[in-house]
Amino acid sequence: MSTAVAGKKQARGSDRRTSGVQRQGRAAKVVESVLKATGEELNRVGYANLRVESVAEQAGVNKTTIYRRWPTKALLVSDTLDSHFQADREMPDTGSLRNDFIEYLGNMATLSRAAMWRGILSALSGRTDPEVEAVARKLYLRERHFRTRLVQRAIDRGELPRQANAELVGDMCSAPVLRRLLTFGEIVKQDYIEAVVDTALAGTVVVAARGGVDNLVYGRD
Amino acid sequence: MSTAVAGKKQARGSDRRTSGVQRQGRAAKVVESVLKATGEELNRVGYANLRVESVAEQAGVNKTTIYRRWPTKALLVSDTLDSHFQADREMPDTGSLRNDFIEYLGNMATLSRAAMWRGILSALSGRTDPEVEAVARKLYLRERHFRTRLVQRAIDRGELPRQANAELVGDMCSAPVLRRLLTFGEIVKQDYIEAVVDTALAGTVVVAARGGVDNLVYGRD
DNA sequence: TCTAAAACGCAACTACTAGTTGACATTAAT
């Protein structure tokens, strides 16, 4: 997934993507080092100030080589983001939803502190090109789905009432923390995380008890 | 506040900001039309693709004139954002915190749908330059304070327990909605807003009842 | 091993836009 980009612009001549054929050896090394260098540069200077030529130097590769494989800077970055988020995380499984969420959010807090991810996160929120925007959206939906599964599992084992809306609960537990953390780059304390999760879960139980949010669907309008 | 910008770079010669003296007439018209044009262009093409020369054309003014007053594109935009958010809104006052928040969030949803604000919001989330970042942060804190006051008023009139943390409640009621609305440009339905507010408020009452979040302070770590 | 296709390196491009500068014109307040 992080190898071939099908951009709007075609790479020229015989350099277009080899249809499905996996290259190994040199080609693979180039892809790897370029994506790595892009991540590092992204981290160092952010998306807006990212220079393709710097990436090339750091990857020990010629600028042209990059442009042949990734027709635009946006596609290069979007591919980089994509490859960095490959890691299929295991779901936290502490036995209680409360602690699952505290672990999940704690991990996010740690990640966002690590220098390695700063630039990547900035690219995600500072998305101006449609390609980068698309990856950001994809990752966002993936995270949402991840949280929803976490909640659904808790509902299934009877920890939350069946009327609870898993997606809503996921939002309520995470949005205040993620907004501070990712959107505004604040430091979030453990206390805050716990208070958010406790309040959200308590509220969910109460609202469900009085026959609330049952068949609510949050789609397009 | 939207007139004089004290940028890092000094405008040259006698064009530096007239210390405190309010200009009227031509100067005022120029400022007004440039800020208006910037807002419109921002809306049309977004921050990354904003061309100072286009702004100048649309404002019926020379490019140089803009650069004399706003040394960089970032300062121009940051000033524009600032001026657009001048409007001192009156606080919603429906009598219940629930409805106050529903009104507040409903207004945000309407705003974010209006084309006029799209580009501005995109500039706020896509901030790459420190100047724009600073304005975004300022506006964010202003909103947060606004919400906290809303909640504090409700606490004062006994609608919520005194142990409730006003800032936390404000976050819980708004973050899920604002994250979908502003960070990801989704459409948010009325149902969703109501469910979020209900859950947050119910949770607040329960947590307070069992002696929760009393002296929690959310500052830097 | 040999060969053709695919991929890379290099250097010299084009194009666009942010920001600058100096000479000159206009405005507005004293």
Next chain:
DNA sequence: ATTAATGTCAACTAGTAGTTGCGTTTTAGA
């Protein structure tokens, strides 16, 4: 009317995205 602040114009500089032609190296596979 004088003068200082401000605006206009045109012609700059500089940085970076993206391109192109051509020669060299690598890779797949017969």
